[in-house]
Amino acid sequence: MANINEIARLAGVSITTVSRVLNNHKYVSAEKRAAVEKVIKAMDYTPNRVAIDLIRRETRTIGVIIPYNNNPAFDQLLHGVLNASIEQDFSVTVLPTKYNKAKELQYLSMLKNKLLDGIIIVSRSNPWETILPYTNYGVIVSCEYTDHLEIGCSYVDRYASYLEVFQYLKDKGHRNVAFTTARTESTSTQQTVAAYKEIFGVPQPDLHLPECYRMEDGHAAGKKLLNLSIRPTAIYANGDEVAGGIYQYAQSIQVSVPEDLAIMGQENQPIGVALGLSSVDHQLVKVGEHAFQLLIDKSREKIKIPYRINHRLSI
Amino acid sequence: MANINEIARLAGVSITTVSRVLNNHKYVSAEKRAAVEKVIKAMDYTPNRVAIDLIRRETRTIGVIIPYNNNPAFDQLLHGVLNASIEQDFSVTVLPTKYNKAKELQYLSMLKNKLLDGIIIVSRSNPWETILPYTNYGVIVSCEYTDHLEIGCSYVDRYASYLEVFQYLKDKGHRNVAFTTARTESTSTQQTVAAYKEIFGVPQPDLHLPECYRMEDGHAAGKKLLNLSIRPTAIYANGDEVAGGIYQYAQSIQVSVPEDLAIMGQENQPIGVALGLSSVDHQLVKVGEHAFQLLIDKSREKIKIPYRINHRLSI
DNA sequence: ATGAAAGCGCTAACAC
DNA sequence: GTGTTAGCGCTTTCAT
Numbered sequence: 001m002a003n004i005n006e007i008a009r010l011a012g013v014s015i016t017t018v019s020r021v022l023n024n025h026k027y028v029s030a031e032k033r034a035a036v037e038k039v040i041k042a043m044d045y046t047p048n049r050v051a052i053d054l055i056r057r058e059t060r061t062i063g064v065i066i067p068y069n070n071n072p073a074f075d076q077l078l079h080g081v082l083n084a085s086i087e088q089d090f091s092v093t094v095l096p097t098k099y100n101k102a103k104e105l106q107y108l109s110m111l112k113n114k115l116l117d118g119i120i121i122v123s124r125s126n127p128w129e130t131i132l133p134y135t136n137y138g139v140i141v142s143c144e145y146t147d148h149l150e151i152g153c154s155y156v157d158r159y160a161s162y163l164e165v166f167q168y169l170k171d172k173g174h175r176n177v178a179f180t181t182a183r184t185e186s187t188s189t190q191q192t193v194a195a196y197k198e199i200f201g202v203p204q205p206d207l208h209l210p211e212c213y214r215m216e217d218g219h220a221a222g223k224k225l226l227n228l229s230i231r232p233t234a235i236y237a238n239g240d241e242v243a244g245g246i247y248q249y250a251q252s253i254q255v256s257v258p259e260d261l262a263i264m265g266q267e268n269q270p271i272g273v274a275l276g277l278s279s280v281d282h283q284l285v286k287v288g289e290h291a292f293q294l295l296i297d298k299s300r301e302k303i304k305i306p307y308r309i310n311h312r313l314s315i
Numbered sequence: 316m317a318n319i320n321e322i323a324r325l326a327g328v329s330i331t332t333v334s335r336v337l338n339n340h341k342y343v344s345a346e347k348r349a350a351v352e353k354v355i356k357a358m359d360y361t362p363n364r365v366a367i368d369l370i371r372r373e374t375r376t377i378g379v380i381i382p383y384n385n386n387p388a389f390d391q392l393l394h395g396v397l398n399a400s401i402e403q404d405f406s407v408t409v410l411p412t413k414y415n416k417a418k419e420l421q422y423l424s425m426l427k428n429k430l431l432d433g434i435i436i437v438s439r440s441n442p443w444e445t446i447l448p449y450t451n452y453g454v455i456v457s458c459e460y461t462d463h464l465e466i467g468c469s470y471v472d473r474y475a476s477y478l479e480v481f482q483y484l485k486d487k488g489h490r491n492v493a494f495t496t497a498r499t500e501s502t503s504t505q506q507t508v509a510a511y512k513e514i515f516g517v518p519q520p521d522l523h524l525p526e527c528y529r530m531e532d533g534h535a536a537g538k539k540l541l542n543l544s545i546r547p548t549a550i551y552a553n554g555d556e557v558a559g560g561i562y563q564y565a566q567s568i569q570v571s572v573p574e575d576l577a578i579m580g581q582e583n584q585p586i587g588v589a590l591g592l593s594s595v596d597h598q599l600v601k602v603g604e605h606a607f608q609l610l611i612d613k614s615r616e617k618i619k620i621p622y623r624i625n626h627r628l629s630i
Numbered sequence: 631a632t633g634a635a636a637g638c639g640c641t642a643a644c645a646c
Numbered sequence: 647g648t649g650t651t652a653g654c655g656c657t658t659t660c661a662t
Binding site for chain 2: 001046047048049050051053054059061068075079082083085086091092093094095096098103109110112113114115137214215241244247248269270271273274275
């Protein structure tokens with residue numbers, strides 16, 4: 001395709017003049033401007049953005065590091081980022097890691113090689129110490145709280161939310177409470193366990209089922225939990241789909257909710273409202289929107305987004 | 316940050332040699348190679364990908380045009396694309412249009428200005444005639460069937476699927492069948508209507524409820540439909556969440572499913588399995604995966620992905 | 631095996 | 647107002 005040289009030649013001006021009309025600079029005579037515009041139109045010319053990015057040293061593109069493995073929570077976060085990006089004139093590239101550390105680092109280095117202006121980390125697998133050096137090459141925003149001053153954060157205080165849920169369950173008279181989580185190593189799993197300890201003491205190993213992501217996992221979890229010699233009276237699931245699976249298994253063995261078993265989910269998914277499951281909404285779409293805003297503002301603020309508990313019939 | 320000139324200077328070689336070691340060319344003496352690698356490591360140097368993209372005239376980045384407005388179907392498609400992209404070494408940029416034609420065109424022109432090597436169109440708002448010229452600047456793949464030879468397609472034969480569902484309903488004895496759809500102008504809405512006509516004749520206006528996207532819309536649709544003077548005996552919803560909303564409303568007025576009302580959904584969502592709703596699975600994740608493959612193969616094939624009907628209790 | 635030099639397509643001093 | 651020129655950071659002939 002034509003380039004700026006050709007346009008200049010055809011319009012009988014210098015490339016500088018072409019560049020000027022392209023960028024709406026003043027000090028271009030009406031005639032030359034018209035001539036250039038005519039040629040541009042005739043040649044169906046569009047400037048090469050890669051060349052421009054090279055000079056400007058920015059791409060107006062950001063990346064979103066996301067495990068992207070079956071989790072509706074991540075989708076909500078991504079949705080929020082995209083929502084916000086559409087207003088501003090930024091592109092967003094999705095960087096799925098499947099929790100592969102090397103892959104994650106590879107994505108981070110896209111800051112270093114100038115492909116990305118910034119990155120939002122939805123969920124990470126590398127320690128912060130490994131990630132921090134990359135802040136030298138671009139802005140990094142996290143959707144999880146961290147003390148590190150180099151990192152802007154848009155997050156929800158999950159520890160507080162877990163604490164509130166467990167306390168609520170305790171107030172309702174539950175003493176034998178089980179819970180499911182995702183990866184054992186994740187921050188939110190650790191926070192869940194910590195909150196549990198705070199309210200009920202160290203959880204019995206039987207009562208904590210990790211690696212739950214989808215409905216089937218919930219079903220399996222329900223099966224394990226409801227066949228324990230001492231059956232828990234309440235289960236806090238790490239997502240509404242998992243909660244739905246638990247509910248389904250409970251139904252299948254005539255354990256009624258909430259009479260025999262209380263269930264609480266997370267993230268306010270359609271399945272939860274359909275089944276009348278109580279759920280804590282961590283407002284992940286909002287978290288994503290704010291993360292985007294922090295990024296383009298190059299801000300290192302820590303923004304705490306409030307969570308909400310939706311009380312329905314399952315407790 | 317350091318650039319290739321500096322590395323060359325520090326290593327006491329020409330930039331050509333540096334380029335050679337960067338790209339693993341042979342014909343570089345072991346000593347020089349070692350010297351260069353040492354400096355690269357010492358300076359923590361990474362080549363500028365934007366400069367490389369400028370020369371290579373490709374970015375190894377593709378875009379996905381997607382309305383991104385509350386629809387789980389689009390998420391499945393995107394999920395498929397991302398799934399496939401992670402294997403290959405390609406980046407994917409999400410291009411949300413909210414069905415804004417101008418925005419869509421703006422995204423398409425990213426092919427022209429060399430930012431993208433190709434684009435997958437999940438759902439479009441411009442007519443094909445407007446889109447076709449952009450195939451001169453990069454590969455375009457569609458997730459909807461089109462005759463145009465320039466466009467590769469990874470699609471499901473929705474017309475056939477709708478036909479099969481309506482026929483199935485008819486065989487079950489239903490004569491008064493309603494259905495919901497998304498945007499009136501969308502291809503799949505038109506295909507739904509066409510299939511309906513084929514089986515039941517021109518649908519009464521009352522029985523076709525467009526602009527349904529989420530659970531609430533389903534609830535509202537159920538309300539309208541079940542309060543008609545002549546109540547439909549079956550409803551085909553354009554998604555499981557919509558179907559779930561309908562189910563919920565039916566429950567609320569003691570209309571039992573499937574005795575009084577048959578419900579069929581789409582896309583095999585968790586809410587559908589939770590509620591025991593029959594659903595046709597258009598296998599959108601697969602569609603997305605194949606779309607990606609077509610794109611990087613620069614193929615213009617038309618790949619038809621089979622759909623599946625999941626029979627559950629709601630019919 | 632190695633390097634000089636000519637670009638890729640554009641922007642931005644600087645001079646006139 | 648307009649053009650010349652020197653880059654941005656890299657790859658790639660083409661000599662040697």
